[in-house]
Amino acid sequence: MKRTHHRAAAAAVLSLTVPLGLTACSDSGGSTDGPIKVGAINGITGLFQTPEVPKTVKAVFDEVNAAGGIGGRKLELVSKDDAMDPQRSGQAARELIQSSKVVAFAGSSSAVDCGLNRATYSKEKIVSIPAVGVDPACFTSPNIAPVNPGPYGLTTAMLYYASETLKRDKVCLNYTVLPGSGGGIEAAIKEWTNLTGKTLALKNLAVGNGDPTRYLVADKNAGCQAVVYNAVVGPWFAQARTQGMQKVDFLLAANSYTDANAKVIPPDMSAYAGTEWQPYTDTTLPGNGRWAKLVEAHGIQKTAFSQGAVMAADVFVQVLKTIKGDITRKTVTDAFKKMKPIQYPMVGTPWVFGPGKEHSPIKGSRFVKAENGGWKVLPGGFTVPGKVS
Amino acid sequence: MVNSVIAGLTSGGGYALLGLCVVLTYRLVAVVNFAMTAVGAFGAFVMVSLTDAGLDVWSSLVLGAASAALLSAALGAALVRWFAGHRERTKAAVTVALYVALTAVGLRLFGGTTTGAHRFPDPFGAPVFTVGGVVVPRSVLVSLAFAALITLGVGLLLTRTGLGLRLQALSERPATAEVVGIPAPRLAVGVWAGVGAVTMLVIVLVAPRLGGDFSTLSGLISTALAVAMVGAFRSLPLTLAGGLVLGCLEGASSAVESIQKYQGVVPFLVILVLLWWRSRGEVWDTAHSR
Structure with a gap:
């Protein structure tokens, strides 16, 4: 009985204090x-x-x-x-x-x-x-x-790099997409198509766990010359090598740009990675x-x-x-x-917040290539889709 | 489509091996071991850490297998010592807890998906032949041969040898086995150690195809359990077939665009249907035997 009283009292106190507290917070704002x-x-x-x-x-x-x-x-x-x-x-x-x-x-x-x-x-x-x-x-x-x-801007930049810089005609995309992100990736592909007038030779947004051979065989059948990819690196390259895909350019998303991944890519495979900021493996780069x-x-x-x-x-x-x-x-x-846009050397475009309803101020990516168990920074600065560098 | 099924089939040997390890453990010590692949991955990463440190591959392989055997034996000893009289589900729950713990420790020690990726030695990576545009490497044949060897070898061991008989007794009636003079705890720990070492070898064999980081390799338990389900945790030949079927289904489902998104689910749905079909038969038999 006594405990019930205590609980009721505590609830009463809470009901009084919580709204007051909230009001105080939203008024002060720090x-x-x-x-x-x-x-x-x-x-x-x-x-x-x-x-x-x-x-x-x-x-x-x-x-x-x-x-x-x-x-x-x-x-x-x-x-x-x-x-x-x-x-x-x-x-x-x-x-x-x-x-x-x-x-x-x-x-x-x-x-x-x-x-x-x-x-x-x-x-x-x-x-x-x-x-x-x-x-x-x-x-x-x-x-x-x-x-x-972000993953969408980077996808457009990677596709753009494959088709415009590496001049590959048959570009394919093999992605693992988190639930709810598929629309963003589709929009990124569409943006690339709008800019270049090109379409994908193969698109698979459902790359799952397990043996990647089935996806690689599909890429081979579609005649892919460049494959934009964002999932687990090690088995992908080991099996791509087994399938004799040494002449295909693989473009990896920024999440794969790690020292460990550079070491698992076989030396005779062609692997690039898009980086969101200046490549971190070279400390002499601007910023x-x-x-x-x-x-x-x-x-x-x-x-x-x-x-x-x-x-x-x-x-x-x-x-x-x-x-x-x-x-x-x-x-x-x-x-x-x-605010006014800020030029920040670590990225490809100025950063600004501004009054808009959505903000994606940073565009473009730099590219690195896997060489001798490390990442080599490629010249040419940031690739910003649609912008002639 | 045909190419994708062939590509899927080449993965089947690896899946079958994983499933066989689960069935093997279950048949020998009557535990559904959720920590199995984590233990194997642990040994595999001990091995690659040693090769990174400059030790030769064979010595590293032996030491890696020994470490997995030791870890597995410790897990087995804990189960024998503290959970011997408990139900199977309690023992399975213990291994689930260990799986979570081992994965967390492994992530800390060996890194995550991107930071802990390792290139495993792939001595059987050389192509043997090409079917319909799919290059089949030697590792596929080695996996299939290893799977067939386990299926046949363990089948014969259990049915045709005295040791097999003792092991079966241990698995089915541990208390009775001890009463009739079988050194149950020691034998059980020995089996755990053996299974740990075999799992490590399987993990090393499948790593170039199925994942090079700790979390991916220890996560292979879900595939292993799915394959073991096809054999109902008992039949080794059916488990072997289950691995091949799972590979084919994965290949087929990734080739059809309309079901591509659900390709992770398709094999499990088919397995579910298979299980239902089999249990339907059992219910029918039971009804008729009454």
Whole structure:
């Protein structure tokens, strides 16, 4: 009986305090003194792991803080791990907005954040600048603008590179597509067709696990000269070699651009990879010097994702510095919606947020080729579809 | 379509081998071992780590197989020591927990899909002949021969030898086996060790075709279980056939555009129908025997 009373009392208190708390949050939108709290939702555990991203964003913020912060206020990153779990991702966004009172999100890297939280970001009038935009919603939402071209922009760039730079007539596409992403890939292919007037010789958006021989045999039958591919690398190349496909150019998506994958590609196979930022394997490329120095100083793994983290944090800080007066959620959102494009050397096109209903400011890709167990950066800079370089 | 089916058939040997490992474990120690491929992948990655460190392939292979045997034996010893009297489902649940744990540890130690990719030695990668545009490498024949060897060898061992009889007794009535003087715990741990080593060899053999990173290789358990289902976890020849059928179905379903999207499901649907068909026969027999 007594316990029931306690529960009823607690519920009454909650029912009173929660709405009050919510009102207070949405009114304040971050305090005007003390540290500027910035949120990020990152995959740290689970299937999509990017632990280096929040570490790198924090390293940039530490650098800014050491130089006096923004208008005398320190930047504080509040990163939450969503473990690629939709429920945790939604909860993380709500907690960061309502309890931590973050002024914006910068440097998120989650496979589920954009799709799940886009409505929350719009409703709360808060902006997010993900370090790594993964799902389609990252590129089609009013309050999200990633710093990478993403899988769709990259697909168009890879097809464009195959048909226009490598001059291959029969271009094929073998993709593993996450549920809900098929439309984005179809749109990317359509964009390439619109730009070049060419169509695919073979399209398979259902490449699954298991022996890849069946897909490779289909590619051979279709006479593919270039194959754009985004799934597991090792068995694909081992079997392509067995099937005698040494003369086919294989173009791999950015997720395959790792040191380990360069080592599993047999030396007589022709493999390219599209990179979202300047290839991370060459620290002398524009913009890579600052990134390499920063991650090395903090003992952070050198990956493409950590490049995205530096860029997201850098553009965020740059826009924040343009704000005159209080830094609150409202002023931050306004600044991003009204900002001027930023030229960032690590990518192919200027980055801008702006007032639009969807944002995909970064286009194009650079290409690397697998050689002697490593990746060789190819000359020619960024390939931006439709833009003559 | 024909080419795709042929391409699928060439994968069948590898699938059959995986299924046979499951059936083998079940027939010998009466446990559906979900951690099987994770243990095999562990040994395989010990092997490639050693070759990376400069050790020759054969010594690495032996040490890799020994490490898988040791890990499997430890798992077997734990099951014998703490779960001997429990039901099969409890033992299966233990192996599920171990699968999750081993996969997590393996991911930490050996990296994920992109960061932990390894090139496994492929001594049987050379082409032997070409059928309908599909190049068939030696590894396909080796897989099929290995699968046939396991099917025949284990079949004979279980039915024609004293050791086989003791193993069957151990699997079906462990307590009774111990009463009649069979050293059940020691024999069981020995079987676990043997199965661990065989699984590691199978994983190394299929790795160039089915995946070069830890999570993909340990995830092969779903394929292995599907194939084992065809043989109802008992029949070795049917399991061998199941592997080949699964390969053909995969090939066929990837060739038809309208069902391409569901190609991952098609083989399992067919297996489900097969199982239903067989159980229908059993129900019929039971009804008539009454």
